[in-house]
Amino acid sequence: MKIIVVGAGFAGLMTIKTLRRRGYQGSIVLLAPLAEMFYYPASIWVPAGLYQRHDLNFPLDHFIQHYRVEYVAGSITGLDVVTKRLYTTAGAMDYERLVIATGGESARNLPGIAHVFLPCEGYRSLLAITERLALLQGGTLAFGFSGNENDPAAIRGEPLFEFLFGIDTLLRRQKRRDNFHLVFFTSCPELDARWGIREKGYLRRELARRGIQSCVGQRIDGFGEDQVILDGCELKSDLTIFIPELVGPAWAKQSSLPLSENGFIRADASCRVSGLEGSVYVAGDAGHYPLPAWVPKHGHTADLQAQVLVKNLIGDRQGEQTQYTFHQEFVYIVDTLDGGILVYRDSKRSIALRSRLFHWAKRLFIWSYLFDYRRANNGRGVIKK
Numbered sequence: 001m002k003i004i005v006v007g008a009g010f011a012g013l014m015t016i017k018t019l020r021r022r023g024y025q026g027s028i029v030l031l032a033p034l035a036e037m038f039y040y041p042a043s044i045w046v047p048a049g050l051y052q053r054h055d056l057n058f059p060l061d062h063f064i065q066h067y068r069v070e071y072v073a074g075s076i077t078g079l080d081v082v083t084k085r086l087y088t089t090a091g092a093m094d095y096e097r098l099v100i101a102t103g104g105e106s107a108r109n110l111p112g113i114a115h116v117f118l119p120c121e122g123y124r125s126l127l128a129i130t131e132r133l134a135l136l137q138g139g140t141l142a143f144g145f146s147g148n149e150n151d152p153a154a155i156r157g158e159p160l161f162e163f164l165f166g167i168d169t170l171l172r173r174q175k176r177r178d179n180f181h182l183v184f185f186t187s188c189p190e191l192d193a194r195w196g197i198r199e200k201g202y203l204r205r206e207l208a209r210r211g212i213q214s215c216v217g218q219r220i221d222g223f224g225e226d227q228v229i230l231d232g233c234e235l236k237s238d239l240t241i242f243i244p245e246l247v248g249p250a251w252a253k254q255s256s257l258p259l260s261e262n263g264f265i266r267a268d269a270s271c272r273v274s275g276l277e278g279s280v281y282v283a284g285d286a287g288h289y290p291l292p293a294w295v296p297k298h299g300h301t302a303d304l305q306a307q308v309l310v311k312n313l314i315g316d317r318q319g320e321q322t323q324y325t326f327h328q329e330f331v332y333i334v335d336t337l338d339g340g341i342l343v344y345r346d347s348k349r350s351i352a353l354r355s356r357l358f359h360w361a362k363r364l365f366i367w368s369y370l371f372d373y374r375r376a377n378n379g380r381g382v383i384k385k
């Protein structure tokens with residue numbers, strides 16, 4: 001049997017690892033534009049100089065060899081689910097089972113978005129933030145994210161807070177915090193509710209404690225060269241870091257896949273694509289699953305989904321009607337450079353704890369997560385000119 005996995009991020013690579021670990025011996029084809037993995041969670045430490053490109057970008061040569069994968073360099077452009085054929089920039093490919101793990105995309109619908117720094121757009125944008133910050137003597141730094149009420153899971157609030165709190169700490173360490181005014185803005189009305197923090201006003205208090213102005217629940221009208229426009233009012237900004245809401249992968253519009261309003265691929269909680277059970281699966285940010293709004297599109301969720309997907313795929317292959325679903329949980333350390341806030345939520349519990357140790361806990365977790373990738377490359381990732 002031939003399984004094609006599309007995408008070399010959290011979900012795609014975890015699918016491949018789990019298939020082999022569960023004893024699948026057949027053919028696995030990995031289709032992705034590059035044989036590299038970019039590890040976003042550690043990118044929050046680039047502005048502080050803790051991590052560089054080679055700490056985030058890992059070549060997959062060893063992975064491909066170790067897990068006996070046939071790698072095809074290319075991008076999926078369309079899909080015919082009737083003939084089980086996918087169209088790619090490297091030509092057409094036929095599959096027996098298809099795993100879609102191409103992630104989501106940042107919405108770019110706001111006017112003037114070209115004027116802001118988007119930290120979720122790869123290393124180049126992270127470097128640009130770092131360089132701009134180093135050049136500034138003072139001024140206003142604006143940090144924001146947008147959400148979509150149709151799809152509350154499709155936002156990246158936590159990483160934005162990590163850039164905000166991390167840069168606040170960095171400026172204090174550099175003894176130049178007094179030269180800067182920090183502003184946080186979001187169109188989302190209620191911050192704590194999303195994290196499930198029972199203690200009302202937790203985040204607002206954290207922002208106030210750090211002397212950060214907050215503009216919560218304000219419509220984001222767009223951006224100018226040195227401004228953010230909120231509810232029609234201009235907010236001057238010398239550096240704007242913005243994380244837009246996520247939308248589904250653009251290529252999926254050219255397919256006959258069932259899509260949510262925001263373009264994500266509809267699937268059930270077992271990660272089988274609706275109407276295509278037994279042949280097409282999706283894991284990670286590319287999918288739309290029947291889940292509570294607080295289960296976010298995160299790497300941790302993508303990993304859990306990939307593991308469950310494989311169990312169900314193997315079940316389908318053996319003719320069993322397995323219905324494995326993943327544990328619905330939200331676990332995240334919001335790093336602040338000088339510590340962290342551990343946020344945990346599931347159907348019963350919701351916890352937010354702050355400790356200096358959580359910065360080190362996050363670094364330790366990331367170090368161990370990346371251990372295999374790093375070891376395979378003599379301790380480093382890839383540096384490309």
Ligand SMILES: Cc1cc2nc3c(=O)[nH]c(=O)nc-3n(C[C@H](O)[C@H](O)[C@H](O)COP(=O)(O)OP(=O)(O)OC[C@H]3O[C@@H](n4cnc5c(N)ncnc54)[C@H](O)[C@@H]3O)c2cc1C
Binds near residue numbers: 033076120
């Ligand atoms: C700054 C930042 C910090 C974050 N921190 C955390 C954190 O601390 N913890 C956490 O759990 N999550 C975190 N996340 C979220 C996490 O990175 C994502 O949820 C995760 O990467 C989603 O995994 P994925 O496999 O679905 O997609 P991705 O990791 O985005 O991978 C998608 C893959 O598909 C490939 N691809 C794209 N289009 C195509 C195509 N047309 N054809 C073929 N291949 C394609 C890409 O090249 C890539 O290899 C963070 C995100 C950001 C931006």
